[in-house]
Amino acid sequence: MLIAGLTGGMACGKSFVAQELARLGARVIEADALGHRALAAGGEAYEPVVALFGREILGANGSIDRAALAARVFSDPAALERLNAIVHPAVRKMALAEMENIRAREPRAVVIYVAAILFESGAYRDVQKTIVVHCTRAQQIERAQSRSGLTEAQIVARLDRQMPLDEKIARADYTIDASGTPEDTLRETRQIWENLVRQA
Numbered sequence: 001m002l003i004a005g006l007t008g009g010m011a012c013g014k015s016f017v018a019q020e021l022a023r024l025g026a027r028v029i030e031a032d033a034l035g036h037r038a039l040a041a042g043g044e045a046y047e048p049v050v051a052l053f054g055r056e057i058l059g060a061n062g063s064i065d066r067a068a069l070a071a072r073v074f075s076d077p078a079a080l081e082r083l084n085a086i087v088h089p090a091v092r093k094m095a096l097a098e099m100e101n102i103r104a105r106e107p108r109a110v111v112i113y114v115a116a117i118l119f120e121s122g123a124y125r126d127v128q129k130t131i132v133v134h135c136t137r138a139q140q141i142e143r144a145q146s147r148s149g150l151t152e153a154q155i156v157a158r159l160d161r162q163m164p165l166d167e168k169i170a171r172a173d174y175t176i177d178a179s180g181t182p183e184d185t186l187r188e189t190r191q192i193w194e195n196l197v198r199q200a
Helices: 014-024 031-039 046-053 066-073 077-105 137-148 152-161 165-171 182-199
Strands: 002-008 027-030 110-114 129-134 174-177
Touching: 002 014, 002 165, 002 182, 014 027, 014 110, 014 129, 014 182, 027 031, 027 077, 031 046, 031 066, 031 077, 031 110, 046 066, 046 077, 066 077, 077 110, 110 182, 129 165, 129 182, 137 152, 174 182
Parallel strands: 002 110, 002 129, 027 110, 129 174
Antiparallel strands: none
């Protein structure tokens, strides 16, 4: 089995690439989906996060309001660090368990672990290859605005807290330039897929 980590900057096209890899036959694990599970009521991170940030981050139904939580932590780097210290170990535990389940069923599978902060969180140590999807900063801002409803200032603030794309690219085994047409991105994705399959 081969495990590749897929990452990139905000709104660079990770999800688009992940969808194509899944269509080609990859087993895709999404760190963000695991984070949702960890923060759900009964999840490993739920009680510690509520204890840390207070019940004001809860919605009417008792679940964590992720928008309220994001508003708290994205303006406070220390709070974001404390949140990550709770959520990331829980996500890593679930991701490793999913990887082992796939390994038991499909020893020759290619697993794609999609994680926005693959390098920052240390999750790159759990994969054999890394793929970085990138585009221009102007495209990141434009794409993020069109899909998230965040202001340009909010997006820039989040971008400024991420590892610079140049640094991610320098650390990657493979890169996908998503600044061109969707067809260009898909072509690069398929080339990398063929390479990963050969190695698996």
